[in-house]
Amino acid sequence: MVANAGYRRRRLGGASTVDDGKRLQASRFLYNCVMPAYVRSKKPIGFPTRGKTASNRLRRVDNFILLYEPSLLTRGDEPFRNALFVDLGYGFDPRTTLESAHRFRKVNPNLAVLGVEIDKERVKAALPYANSTTHFRLGGFNLPLLPGETVRLIRAFNVLRQYEEKDFRPAYETLSRYVLPGGLMLEGTSNPYGSLWAANVARRMEDGASAQDNAEGWKMEALVFSANFRANFGAGFDVADFQATLPKNFIHRVAPGEPIYDFFEDWKRAAAETSAIKVFGIRQWFAASAKALAAKGYRIDLRKKWLAGGWLIWKQE
Numbered sequence: 144m145v146a147n148a149g150y151r152r153r154r155l156g157g158a159s160t161v162d163d164g165k166r167l168q169a170s171r172f173l174y175n176c177v178m179p180a181y182v183r184s185k186k187p188i189g190f191p192t193r194g195k196t197a198s199n200r201l202r203r204v205d206n207f208i209l210l211y212e213p214s215l216l217t218r219g220d221e222p223f224r225n226a227l228f229v230d231l232g233y234g235f236d237p238r239t240t241l242e243s244a245h246r247f248r249k250v251n252p253n254l255a256v257l258g259v260e261i262d263k264e265r266v267k268a269a270l271p272y273a274n275s276t277t278h279f280r281l282g283g284f285n286l287p288l289l290p291g292e293t294v295r296l297i298r299a300f301n302v303l304r305q306y307e308e309k310d311f312r313p314a315y316e317t318l319s320r321y322v323l324p325g326g327l328m329l330e331g332t333s334n335p336y337g338s339l340w341a342a343n344v345a346r347r348m349e350d351g352a353s354a355q356d357n358a359e360g361w362k363m364e365a366l367v368f369s370a371n372f373r374a375n376f377g378a379g380f381d382v383a384d385f386q387a388t389l390p391k392n393f394i395h396r397v398a399p400g401e402p403i404y405d406f407f408e409d410w411k412r413a414a415a416e417t418s419a420i421k422v423f424g425i426r427q428w429f430a431a432s433a434k435a436l437a438a439k440g441y442r443i444d445l446r447k448k449w450l451a452g453g454w455l456i457w458k459q460e
């Protein structure tokens with residue numbers, strides 16, 4: 144339905160024209176200059192970025208959430224009963240939001256869903272698909288919630304990748320204000336078709352809990368790497384492919400002296416040490432590399448449901 148709609152080229156590419164490029168540059172400049180004023184006002188915090196998306200791009204992200212913590216989607220106790228799933232930055236059209244709503248409502252038919260976009264045209268493109276449980280609103284990191292609304296889960300994919308590293312912490316801190324304690328945010332980056340991605344799993348801490356990890360309000364629970372073996376590693380398995388999909392707090396830090404650099408070096412070594420396993424298949428090699436990485440001291444979730452499905456979960460401290 145949505146996937147077949149005839150969207151104009153300008154919407155598809157976001158920054159595909161000179162005008163769009165200038166518009167994005169101007170938004171970025173304003174964002175950098177007046178961020179504190181934005182925080183005080185109701186104006187959306189952030190700036191429009193390229194809106195590219197693709198059908199089923201985030202299918203593996205949804206499948207991950209459904210395996211990682213299905214109870215987060217289904218729990219009906221207060222204050223979670225009517226809490227929203229928020230898709231932040233859904234792109235030039237709402238196809239990924241609608242796809243997720245469909246997937247998640249298989250486990251919770253009453254799930255309330257909110258797609259948030261900072262680009263007005265993209266909100267307009269989505270409104271025809273809104274109904275009593277699926278909403279689309281103009282907003283930014285300061286989520287456009289109505290009085291009484293709460294959030295159980297935020298998915299923010301391919302949004303922060305277009306910001307600067309210094310924007311990471313303020314964005315997380317702002318978002319934490321809206322999520323119920325115990326709720327989650329999955330924030331990450333994928334390749335164009337979603338067959339390879341990496342994401343932070345951030346858990347909203349109880350109010351008043353002392354600051355942990357990278358951003359106030361959140362406990363960074365895990366860094367997850369996801370690969371669809373068939374789509375990616377036909378000829379071989381290359382750990383380095385994941386580096387390009389690292390979330391914003393890691394991507395500029397793959398350099399000697401940084402923990403994420405050591406992690407990748409050790410995973411590459413683990414893959415080399417277990418390469419003989421590839422005769423049994425890439426899936427088996429991926430799993431063997433994860434086990435070898437765990438043997439080097441990393442807290443990797445070695446359960447079969449993750450490794451066989453192409454997910455490497457590195458639990459953070």
Ligand SMILES: C[S@@+](CC[C@H](N)C(=O)[O-])C[C@H]1O[C@@H](n2cnc3c(N)ncnc32)[C@H](O)[C@@H]1O
Nearest residue numbers: 189191192194196232233234261283284300301
């Ligand atoms: C590349 S698209 C990602 C679309 C979809 N999430 C996906 O992964 O396919 C990024 C979208 O995020 C939006 N965006 C950027 N900053 C935002 C913010 N602070 N709040 C809401 N949307 C934002 C942009 O306007 C753009 O449409």
